[in-house]
Amino acid sequence: MKSLQLIFSNPRYFAPAWVFASLNIWFGTWAIYIPTVKDKLGIDKADLGIAIFCLSLGVFTIFPLASKIINKLGVGRATWFGVLLGSATALFPLMVPNYYLLMVSLFVFGASHGLLDISMNTLVTEIEKEDEQKFMSAAHGFFSLGGIIVGLGSFLIPVIGSPILHMGITVVLVLGINLYAYKNYIHIVAIPAEKEPFSxxxxxxxxxxxxxxxxxxxxxxxxxxxxxxxxxxxxxxxxxxxxxxxxxxxxxxxxxxxxxxxxxxxxxxxxxxxxxxxxxxxxxxxxxxxxxxxxxxxxxxxxxxxxxxxxxxxxxxxxxxxxxxxxxxxxxxxxxxxxxxxxxxxxxxxxxxxxxxxxxxxxxxxxxxxxxxxxxxxxxxx
Known part of the structure; x- marks a missing residue:
C-alpha cells in the first residue's frame, strides 16, 4: 500500500492517478445510459453495436498518432489536452438528436479516450523514471476506483432525472479536480530514447x-x-x-x-x-x-x-x-x-x-x- 499512501500524500502522484479515475468515470457514466440512448433514438441492438464499434474505431485510429502528438506537445501537455478533450466529448453522445451523429460523437469520444489512455500511462512511466518510485499499478487501481464511483453515482439517476445533466455534473466535478491538479504534471516532457536501428x-x-x-x-x-x-x-x-x-x-x-x-x-x-x-x-x-x-x-x-x-x-x-x-x-x-x-x-x-x-x-x-x-x-x- 506504499504507492497508495504516496498518491494521497503528494500532489505530484495524485494528479496523474486522478486522470486514470477520470477516464473511467466519463466512460462509465456514458455506459450506464446506453439503454436510454438506444430507446431515445429508436435504434435496434445491431445499430447500437455498430455505434459502439465506432467508439472502438476512434480508439484505434488515434493509437498510431498518439506517440507523435505526445512527443510534439510533451507528455504532460498531451495528458492535459486529453483531459480537456475527454471532458468535452463525454457530453456529445448523450446530446445527439440522431443515430448518425451518435456514431460520429462516439468516434470522437473514443479518439479522446485513446489519446488520454496512452498519454497518462506514458506520463506515469516518465515520473517513475525521474523519481525512482513505482505507482503505475496503483494508478490503474484508480481507474478501477473510477468504476466504483460511477456505480455509486448511478443511485442518483432517479434524483437527477436527466442523462445530460448527470454527465454535465460529472464532467464539472471531475474537471474541477483536474484543474486543481494538472499543474503538477503539465511541465513534464518524456526523455528521448537513444534510437537504435530496427532489428x-x-x-x-x-x-x-x-x-x-x-x-x-x-x-x-x-x-x-x-x-x-x-x-x-x-x-x-x-x-x-x-x-x-x-x-x-x-x-x-x-x-x-x-x-x-x-x-x-x-x-x-x-x-x-x-x-x-x-x-x-x-x-x-x-x-x-x-x-x-x-x-x-x-x-x-x-x-x-x-x-x-x-x-x-x-x-x-x-x-x-x-x-x-x-x-x-x-x-x-x-x-x-x-x-x-x-x-x-x-x-x-x-x-x-x-x-x-x-x-x-x-x-x-x-x-x-x-x-x-x-x-x-x-x-x-x-
Whole structure:
C-alpha cells in the first residue's frame, strides 16, 4: 500500500492517478445510459453495436498518432489536452438528436479516450523514471476506483432525472479536480530514447509484451462478459449469485492494483507478471471445477492475478531500450485493446461451436502461454 499512501500524500502522484479515475468515470457514466440512448433514438441492438464499434474505431485510429502528438506537445501537455478533450466529448453522445451523429460523437469520444489512455500511462512511466518510485499499478487501481464511483453515482439517476445533466455534473466535478491538479504534471516532457536501428532483437521484447497484453486483456474482457452466463449455465448458480463472479473479479482486481507496486519493487516486473499468471491458473482450475462457490473464488483469483499484469506491461513497454516510452506504451495499448475487444467475441464463437466450458479451458491455455512468455522475457529482459 506504499504507492497508495504516496498518491494521497503528494500532489505530484495524485494528479496523474486522478486522470486514470477520470477516464473511467466519463466512460462509465456514458455506459450506464446506453439503454436510454438506444430507446431515445429508436435504434435496434445491431445499430447500437455498430455505434459502439465506432467508439472502438476512434480508439484505434488515434493509437498510431498518439506517440507523435505526445512527443510534439510533451507528455504532460498531451495528458492535459486529453483531459480537456475527454471532458468535452463525454457530453456529445448523450446530446445527439440522431443515430448518425451518435456514431460520429462516439468516434470522437473514443479518439479522446485513446489519446488520454496512452498519454497518462506514458506520463506515469516518465515520473517513475525521474523519481525512482513505482505507482503505475496503483494508478490503474484508480481507474478501477473510477468504476466504483460511477456505480455509486448511478443511485442518483432517479434524483437527477436527466442523462445530460448527470454527465454535465460529472464532467464539472471531475474537471474541477483536474484543474486543481494538472499543474503538477503539465511541465513534464518524456526523455528521448537513444534510437537504435530496427532489428529483430529490438522488436522481440515488444512483440512478446504485445502477446501478453492481447491475451491478458482478452481474458479480462471474456470474464467480464461471460462470467455471469458461466455461473448460470455451467455451475447452475442460483439467480442471486449470477453476478457474484464479476463482483469478486472486480473487487480483487482493484485490491491487487493497489498492492502491486510494492510487490513489483521487491521482485521485479517480469516476475510479478509470472506470479499473476500462476494465480490466474489456480483461478481457472477452480472455475472449471463446476462448483458455484469454487468458481466464484476462482474468478476472485483471476481478478487478483490479472490485476498486476497490465500495469506492469505498460511499465515494461515504456522502458524498452531504443524505443520512445510513448511508442512502447502505444504498442502495448493497441495489443491489449485488440484482445479486450476480440477476446469475448472469439470465446463466444467457441462457446457456440462447442460449450462455454471449452471457452474457459481456452482461457486457461492462454494464461499458461503468458507464463511461458515470462520465461522468454527473463532471458530477453527489455
Amino acid at each position: 529483430l532483437k529490438l522488436f522481440k521484447p515488444l512483440f512478446l509484451l504485445g502477446i501478453v497484453g492481447f491475451v491478458s486483456m482478452g481474458s479480462e474482457g471474456a470474464i467480464i462478459d461471460w462470467s455471469g452466463l458461466y455461473l448460470k449455465e455451467i455451475t447452475m448458480a442460483p439467480e442471486v449469485l449470477i453476478g457474484s463472479g464479476f463482483l469478486a473479479f472486480s473487487t480483487t482486481m482493484t485490491l491487487g492494483r493497489f498492492l502491486g507496486d510494492g510487490i513489483s519493487a521487491k521482485i521485479g516486473s517480469v516476475k510479478i507478471v509470472a506470479l499473476g499468471s500462476l494465480i490466474a491458473v489456480v483461478g481457472y482450475i477452480l472455475v472449471l471445477s463446476g462448483n458455484t462457490i469454487l468458481a466464484i473464488a476462482g474468478f476472485a483469483l483471476n481478478g487478483l492475478g490479472f490485476s498486476v499484469m497490465v500495469p506492469e506491461l505498460f511499465r515494461i513497454g515504456g522502458n524498452v531500450k531504443g524505443v520512445d516510452s510513448s511508442q512502447g506504451v502505444a504498442f502495448i495499448a493497441g495489443s491489449g485493446y485488440t484482445g479486450f475487444l476480440l477476446g469475448p467475441v472469439i470465446l463466444g464463437f467457441l462457446a457456440e461451436s462447442a460449450t462455454l466450458k471449452h471457452s474457459f479451458y481456452a482461457l486457461l491455455g492462454c494464461v499458461l502461454l503468458i507464463l511461458a512468455i515470462t520465461f522468454l522475457l527473463r532471458k530477453n529482459r527489455p
